[in-house]
Amino acid sequence: xxxxxxxxxxxxxxxxxxxxxxxxxxxxxxxxxxxxxxxxxxxxxxxxxxxxxxxxxxxxxxxxxxxxxxxxxxxxxxxxxxxxxxxxxxxxxxxxxxxxxxxxxxxxxxxxxxxxxxxxxxxxxxxxxxxxxxxxxxxxxxxxxxxxxxxxxxxxxxxxxxxxxxxxxxxxxxxxxxxxxxxxxxxxxxxxxxxxxxxxxxxxxxxxxxxxxxxxxxxxxxxxxxxxxxxxxxxxxxxxxxxxxxxxxxxxxxxxxxxxxxxxxxxxxxxxxxxxxxxxxxxxxxxxxxxxxxxxxxxxxxxxxxxxxxxxxxxxxxxxxxxxxxxxxxxxxxxxxxxxxxxxxxxxxxxxxxxxxxxxxxxxxxxxxxxxxxxxxxxxxxxxxxxxxxxxxxxxxxxxxxxxxxxxxxxxxxxxxxxxxxxxxxxxxxxxxxxxxxxxxxxxxxxxxxxxxxxxxxxxxxxxxxxxxxxxxxxxxxxxxxxxxxxxxxxxxxxxxxxxxxxxx
Numbered sequence: 001x002x003x004x005x006x007x008x009x010x011x012x013x014x015x016x017x018x019x020x021x022x023x024x025x026x027x028x029x030x031x032x033x034x035x036x037x038x039x040x041x042x043x044x045x046x047x048x049x050x051x052x053x054x055x056x057x058x059x060x061x062x063x064x065x066x067x068x069x070x071x072x073x074x075x076x077x078x079x080x081x082x083x084x085x086x087x088x089x090x091x092x093x094x095x096x097x098x099x100x101x102x103x104x105x106x107x108x109x110x111x112x113x114x115x116x117x118x119x120x121x122x123x124x125x126x127x128x129x130x131x132x133x134x135x136x137x138x139x140x141x142x143x144x145x146x147x148x149x150x151x152x153x154x155x156x157x158x159x160x161x162x163x164x165x166x167x168x169x170x171x172x173x174x175x176x177x178x179x180x181x182x183x184x185x186x187x188x189x190x191x192x193x194x195x196x197x198x199x200x201x202x203x204x205x206x207x208x209x210x211x212x213x214x215x216x217x218x219x220x221x222x223x224x225x226x227x228x229x230x231x232x233x234x235x236x237x238x239x240x241x242x243x244x245x246x247x248x249x250x251x252x253x254x255x256x257x258x259x260x261x262x263x264x265x266x267x268x269x270x271x272x273x274x275x276x277x278x279x280x281x282x283x284x285x286x287x288x289x290x291x292x293x294x295x296x297x298x299x300x301x302x303x304x305x306x307x308x309x310x311x312x313x314x315x316x317x318x319x320x321x322x323x324x325x326x327x328x329x330x331x332x333x334x335x336x337x338x339x340x341x342x343x344x345x346x347x348x349x350x351x352x353x354x355x356x357x358x359x360x361x362x363x364x365x366x367x368x369x370x371x372x373x374x375x376x377x378x379x380x381x382x383x384x385x386x387x388x389x390x391x392x393x394x395x396x397x398x399x400x401x402x403x404x405x406x407x408x409x410x411x412x413x414x415x416x417x418x419x420x421x422x423x424x425x426x427x428x429x430x431x432x433x434x435x436x437x438x439x440x441x442x443x444x445x446x447x448x449x450x451x452x453x454x455x456x457x458x459x460x461x462x463x464x465x466x467x468x469x470x471x472x473x474x475x476x477x478x479x480x481x482x483x484x485x486x487x488x489x490x491x492x493x494x495x496x497x498x499x500x501x502x503x504x505x
Contacts, residue, residue: 051076053410062299083272143168221467261291331449350384362436
């Protein structure tokens with residue numbers, strides 16, 4: 001089943017071919033109406049610099065964000081929101097405010113280096129499947145034994161728990177969402193007597209800077225977060241132009257929302273002249289002005305130094321096996337057994353089934369951890385079932401793409417297939433091995449061979465004093481990547497786990 005609101009009688013690809021000239025067409029009426037972003041709660045809608053998927057992303061708009069529509073043409077809407085003007089796909093706008101008890105089924109666009117957290121915007125906690133070794137726990141489509149089984153979770157699997165009621169827990173694991181019996185979850189990873197869980201080797205790298213100095217360097221690069229902060233604006237920045245005392249209009253440019261009632265607090269984001277803010281309370285600031293507490297509509301904002309420091313500090317993530325995977329050496333082989341991987345990980349995974357030897361070949365050729373490659377491929381191909389994984393015809397040849405390389409939002413299949421054709425990936429094996437080369441060259445072979453270093457690049461910060469060549473701007477990015485990798489390791493009895501842990505002065 002699919003959501004009918006995302007089906008069109010015409011080919012949407014033809015709507016995306018506009019090169020940004022919609023503002024000059026005769027059909028481009030000045031509408032100036034308010035509409036609302038209609039995507040899933042944990043997704044965002046790209047606002048682009050032109051009416052085309054090739055336009056750069058100027059902002060990401062959360063579900064329910066009110067936008068002012070200036071014009072619409074060829075499937076694109078020219079809008080203003082959050083003090084910025086750009087273009088969004090008209091199909092993701094609704095004329096009425098959204099009932100947040102339901103949501104659309106669009107997927108978050110992660111192609112800009114920031115990832116949204118899972119779980120429909122809810123905050124989750126990590127727990128572990130506690131069943132007998134060799135058994136599995138059913139994840140069901142609803143909190144009842146009559147619900148369809150959507151996945152089977154092995155002993156030790158880490159799950160993100162979002163809510164618990166009546167003996168059932170709403171969870172996500174390995175990219176799927178469902179319900180499991182709460183009685184089979186534990187807050188601590190269970191010991192498994194008699195089972196070898198592989199060797200773990202830890203090394204430590206000292207950096208000639210303090211954690212606070214590292215945080216100061218990162219703050220200069222405006223790290224982002226999807227955490228919701230309390231935000232305030234000074235009284236002389238807004239005016240109430242109607243009888244509604246909760247709606248304040250921004251007067252002039254240069255005003256900013258801060259994390260507290262005073263200019264000494266961090267800048268969370270900026271606002272634009274004429275922007276209407278929802279006021280929730282009024283407090284006296286440290287500077288003698290009154291400050292209004294307002295609702296922020298942006299899904300990504302500037303992170304506080306406190307929160308940035310938390311994610312920078314390795315000590316916050318070494319107390320659990322799952323989070324310590326941030327420090328897994330992605331350049332170090334896991335030394336896995338191909339037969340075991342085929343049986344325990346890749347069985348039933350579509351075109352990836354039986355391909356363990358290809359991942360091992362790729363790891364040997366380009367120095368990339370096999371489990372990381374498998375995790376990446378499972379995620380990008382929907383467990384080996386995506387169109388690009390199963391093969392796409394380009395110029396009379398079938399091509400494959402296992403890591404989503406070159407698959408840009410809006411044209412993922414066509415652009416990903418063309419990349420595969422140009423690279424010569426005419427078999428699944430070629431796509432697995434060739435894609436690994438691309439992954440290795442970007443970060444891993446450059447020395448950023450842990451998820452932590454891909455995000456923060458402490459070596460460059462130490463040598464240059466700047467935050468540079470970082471995979472994402474989200475302060476929680478590395479922490480959000482580790483559950484799938486941990487769960488794959490937990491399925492195996494034979495592997496070598498190599499961790500590299502940074503140490504600050």
